[in-house]
Every structure is written in C-alpha cells, then in structure tokens.
Amino acid sequence: MRVAVLMPALNEGPTLTTTLGRIAAQANPDLAITVYLVDDGSQPAITVASPQKDCFRVVAARHRINLGQGAAIETARQLSLKTAGYDAYVTMDSDGQHDPADLPRFAGALQAGADVVFGSRFLGIDSRTMPAGRRLLLQAARRFERMLTGLALTDAHNGYRAFSERAIRSIVLRQDRMAHATEIKLRVAGQKDLVVREIPIEVQYTDESLKKGQSSLGAFAILRDLMHDYLFGGR
Amino acid sequence: MVTLYSLLLGLFVLGLLAWDYLAFRKHGGRYFMLELLALGVALPFVVVPSLSQSIASAAGVGRGVDVLIYPLLLWLVRDSFVARQKRWIDNQRLTELVRTLSIKEADPGSRK
Numbered sequence: 163m164r165v166a167v168l169m170p171a172l173n174e175g176p177t178l179t180t181t182l183g184r185i186a187a188q189a190n191p192d193l194a195i196t197v198y199l200v201d202d203g204s205q206p207a208i209t210v211a212s213p214q215k216d217c218f219r220v221v222a223a224r225h226r227i228n229l230g231q232g233a234a235i236e237t238a239r240q241l242s243l244k245t246a247g248y249d250a251y252v253t254m255d256s257d258g259q260h261d262p263a264d265l266p267r268f269a270g271a272l273q274a275g276a277d278v279v280f281g282s283r284f285l286g287i288d289s290r291t292m293p294a295g296r297r298l299l300l301q302a303a304r305r306f307e308r309m310l311t312g313l314a315l316t317d318a319h320n321g322y323r324a325f326s327e328r329a330i331r332s333i334v335l336r337q338d339r340m341a342h343a344t345e346i347k348l349r350v351a352g353q354k355d356l357v358v359r360e361i362p363i364e365v366q367y368t369d370e371s372l373k374k375g376q377s378s379l380g381a382f383a384i385l386r387d388l389m390h391d392y393l394f395g396g397r
Numbered sequence: 398m399v400t401l402y403s404l405l406l407g408l409f410v411l412g413l414l415a416w417d418y419l420a421f422r423k424h425g426g427r428y429f430m431l432e433l434l435a436l437g438v439a440l441p442f443v444v445v446p447s448l449s450q451s452i453a454s455a456a457g458v459g460r461g462v463d464v465l466i467y468p469l470l471l472w473l474v475r476d477s478f479v480a481r482q483k484r485w486i487d488n489q490r491l492t493e494l495v496r497t498l499s500i501k502e503a504d505p506g507s508r509k
Contacts, residue, residue, distance in 0.1 A: 196506075200499065210504075212506060219506045220506045221503060221504065221505055221506050222503065222504045222506065223499045223500060223502070223503035223504070224499055224502070225495050225496070225499050226495055226498060226499070227495060229491075229492055229495055229496075233492050233495075233496065236496070237496045237499055237500065240496070240500060241500050241503055244500075336489070338488065338492055390481065390485050393478075393482075394481075394482045394485045394486070
C-alpha cells in the first residue's frame with residue numbers, strides 16, 4: 163500500500179524529528195509512506211532532518227506566512243495529488259499526539275471498503291491524558307457537528323483521519339484555520355455515496371501539545387469562520 | 398436657532414476636516430473630497446437642528462433626528478458586512494497566493 167501523510171507543522175522543534183522517525187518506523191515494502199509536510203510560516207523556518215529509510219520520503223513545503231492548520235492541510239492535499247495516486251491519504255498532527263502505529267489500521271479500514279475513516283478518542287480506548295475541560299468541550303462540539311452534518315460520529319475535531327483518493331479529491335478545504343475540521347465533515351456529509359467509518363485511537367496529550375493546541379475560546383472563532391463561509395462562500 | 402452645543406459641534410467638525418486635510422492631502426485626496434461632501438451635507442443639520450425637524454415633519458417621521466439616524470444605522474450595518482466580505486475574499490486570495498508559491502518551491506525529498 164502507498165500512503166500519503168498530510169502533516170501541517172508550526173514552530174515544531176525536536177518533536178517533529180521524533181514524529182517523523184516514528185512514522186518512518188512504520189514504513190516497509192508493504193506500506194510505503196510519503197509525508198507531505200507543510201511548514202505553516204514557522205519562525206525560524208523548520209529544517210527537516212528526514213530519516214533515511216527505504217519506502218519512506220518527506221516532501222516539504224513552506225508557507226511564507228502563517229495561514230492556519232486548515233490551509234496547511236489543503237496545501238499538503240494539493241501537493242500530494244500532483245503525484246500518482248496513493249491508496250490512503252492520512253491527516254496527522256506533527257506534535258506527536260497521534261500514534262503512527264495506528265497508520266496500518268487506518269489503511270486497512272480503507273482497504274476494507276471505507277472512503278473516509280475518522281479516528282475517535284471515545285470508542286473504547288481511553289485517552290487518559292485528556293484534560294476534563296477538553297472532554298466536555300469535545301462532547302458539546304460533537305453534538306453541534308452532528309446537528310450540522312447529520313453524521314453520527316463519536317468524536318469532534320480529531321485531526322487523525324484517512325481518505326481514499328476518491329474522497330480526498332472531492333474535499334477542497336476553504337477554512338484556513340480550525341474550522342476546517344467541521345468543514346471536512348460537512349463536505350463528507352454532502353456526498354452520500356462515501357462510506358464513512360470510525361476507528362478507536364488514543365491521543366497523547368503533553369504539556370507542549372496542550373500549550374500549542376486550541377483554547378476553549380477557539381470554539382467561538384470556529385463558529386465565526388463557519389458563518390463567514392456560509393454567508394460569503396457561495397456554495 | 399444656533400445653540401452653544403451646535404456651535405461647538407460645528408467647530409469640532411471643522412477641526413476634523415483640518416486634521417483629515419493634513420492626513421489625506423498627499424494620498425487620498427479623493428477620499429478627503431468625499432468626506433468634505435458628506436460633512437458639507439451634514440453640517441447644516443448639526444448647526445440648525447430645526448432643519449431636520451422640518452424635513453421629518455414633511456416626511457411624516459416623529460423626531461427630526463430619526464430621519465438621520467435610521468438611514469445612517471442601516472448604512473453602517475451594511476458597510477460592516479461589505480467590509481467583512483471584502484476581507485474574506487482578500488484572505489482567500491492571499492491563501493491562494495501563498496499556497497501557489499509554497500507548492501512551486503516544495504522540496505520533493507529524496508526517493509529511496
């Protein structure tokens with residue numbers, strides 16, 4: 163299988179090298195991995211120390227200014243689609259929260275017939291390091307997204323997802339910042355013929371990732387951005 | 398009748414005009430002319446409040462000030478949405494520009 167990992171990064175230091183190393187460890191002749199790493203305007207620019215391994219490659223791009231995580235994922239998506247098709251397109255955070263050991267399970271779910279696979283922190287595996295406040299906020303966000311999209315998913319704003327080529331080609335992101343997570347679900351819900359699945363994953367929260375992650379007030383910015391797209395987006 | 402308040406307001410407007418003339422005389426002369434025109438239309442209503450009352454009575458509106466405030470409020474709300482739309486479009490264009498450069502300059506990495 164050929165897997166493209168779409169990875170936005172902002173001001174990541176040694177953590178990124180560790181994350182790339184962990185992804186490279188998953189690569190083998192049956193699972194060739196290309197990481198499309200988009201530096202979203204880091205200061206200073208990220209310099210990639212790519213692990214040298216067979217069946218593993220890092221394609222690096224850089225936004226000259228910071229645009230947001232959604233914009234970086236969209237850049238990675240467009241970059242990956244310039245190459246001949248992959249069997250799986252996986253979005254993954256660069257800060258080590260997502261476990262690359264889950265990559266084969268995502269790829270397997272696509273191989274089994276799914277078009278879109280969402281990782282879920284609430285499907286049996288307990289993300290023990292998740293702060294209680296975030297747990298409550300995510301449950302509220304999940305209900306809001308379900309109301310908006312009609313998709314009965316157990317998690318919200320989880321950045322670990324996988325797409326078939328058919329699905330990724332149809333999901334063009336216009337939300338530059340954090341609202342892209344809801345936008346992805348809206349696009350998926352808009353195509354009734356896509357097969358959607360969820361698989362359980364564990365997310366590792368560290369002090370560093372929590373510091374860089376979304377604040378609770380970010381929920382208001384997401385609502386504002388969704389409203390702007392609804393009013394001005396024209397689709 | 399010219400009151401002390403309307404006189405002070407008139408002086409305030411003239412002060413604003415002088416300030417903006419200095420600020421916009423080199424770049425934005427046309428904007429200054431537009432501002433001058435808008436204030437020129439508004440000034441008589443500020444200095445002689447009974448003028449707006451006369452118009453309000455003729456138009457069948459209760460208070461003179463309502464004749465000015467209602468359209469102004471509508472215009473401000475509309476202008477706020479127009480500005481937001483323009484900013485949204487500009488952001489989309491900026492994103493496209495940055496993305497195009499980024500993809501063009503991407504490092505394809507070494508294939509093993």
